[in-house]
Amino acid sequence: MTLPGQTANDQINGLSVDVEDWFQVGAFEKVIDRSDWNSCTTRVERNCNEILQLFADAGVKGTFFTLGWVAQRHPSLMRRIVQEGHEIASHGWDHERVFRLGREAFAADIAKARKVIEDTSGAAVTGYRAPSFSIDARTPWAFEVLAEQGYAYSSSVAPIAHDHYGWREAPRFAFKPIAGSDFVEIPVTTAQFAGRRLAAGGGGFFRVLPYGFSRWAIRQVNREDERPAVFYFHPWEIDPGQPRVANASMRSRLRHYTNLGVMADKLGRLIGDFRWGRMDELAAREAGRTVAPPSALAA
Ligand SMILES: [Zn+2]
Numbered sequence: 001m002t003l004p005g006q007t008a009n010d011q012i013n014g015l016s017v018d019v020e021d022w023f024q025v026g027a028f029e030k031v032i033d034r035s036d037w038n039s040c041t042t043r044v045e046r047n048c049n050e051i052l053q054l055f056a057d058a059g060v061k062g063t064f065f066t067l068g069w070v071a072q073r074h075p076s077l078m079r080r081i082v083q084e085g086h087e088i089a090s091h092g093w094d095h096e097r098v099f100r101l102g103r104e105a106f107a108a109d110i111a112k113a114r115k116v117i118e119d120t121s122g123a124a125v126t127g128y129r130a131p132s133f134s135i136d137a138r139t140p141w142a143f144e145v146l147a148e149q150g151y152a153y154s155s156s157v158a159p160i161a162h163d164h165y166g167w168r169e170a171p172r173f174a175f176k177p178i179a180g181s182d183f184v185e186i187p188v189t190t191a192q193f194a195g196r197r198l199a200a201g202g203g204g205f206f207r208v209l210p211y212g213f214s215r216w217a218i219r220q221v222n223r224e225d226e227r228p229a230v231f232y233f234h235p236w237e238i239d240p241g242q243p244r245v246a247n248a249s250m251r252s253r254l255r256h257y258t259n260l261g262v263m264a265d266k267l268g269r270l271i272g273d274f275r276w277g278r279m280d281e282l283a284a285r286e287a288g289r290t291v292a293p294p295s296a297l298a299a
Helices: 034-039 044-057 067-075 075-083 099-122 141-148 204-208 211-221 250-257 260-273 279-289
Strands: 012-019 063-066 087-090 192-193 198-199 228-231 275-277
Touching: 012 044, 012 279, 044 075, 044 099, 044 204, 044 260, 063 067, 063 075, 067 075, 067 099, 075 087, 075 099, 087 099, 087 279, 099 141, 204 211, 204 228, 204 260, 228 260
Parallel strands: 012 063, 012 228, 012 275, 063 087
Antiparallel strands: 192 198
């Protein structure tokens, strides 16, 4: 039986949290230097505890893509995430974008993050999400580095043109970026509308736009494309009590602070309206039905 608001399909979508604190977001990087992070009031553990409660109440599991920097300072949070049945995965060390690191620095960044996340959580890390979806046409080597280090999957591509990120030519669904390897990339969800791709995987789009848009988009992906959706959000997005950054640009402040107070309710609706699960399990299922990789990788 399908209850009102529920979908009739049985796709299990990917539920993911990018675990970073309010002062670590890309929008504030010009006004809050990494050297100042230690003096900022941390909110990430408190906010993740709220998210863990929300997930527990709804009976859903998800994936927490975590900064190594956060894992090092919040080991008890890492253990709690694993104890409650969620996947712990990597979001890199300190949110530097992949295309700014270069191949060697990227290899060092993800190795350092993985070691700390595994040591603190007690669980193996096999998944990775690039900060600000920063794997794109400039960084085809990033997938090779991830596979070399034993990662099974990444969810680091936004197959869309956006002012801060995106790889417009990338496919919308799972692909194997390395010939002869089972390593799989699961792009974040987009919806197709009137010949255009729309970002529909979460973040600011979910928070700012009416909930109906996200519900429509995920239904489209589940029913028309017959694929699971990949949804993401951040701990600071459910936290109206976070410190305000006064000297950021108006645009950054609008993006960051709009609708923080309604986010928890919106998330609750989203979680109730669809089926959700961990990204590692989604990646394993999608690995059997991948599409052709972007042409930039064929060279
Ligand atoms: Zn992030």
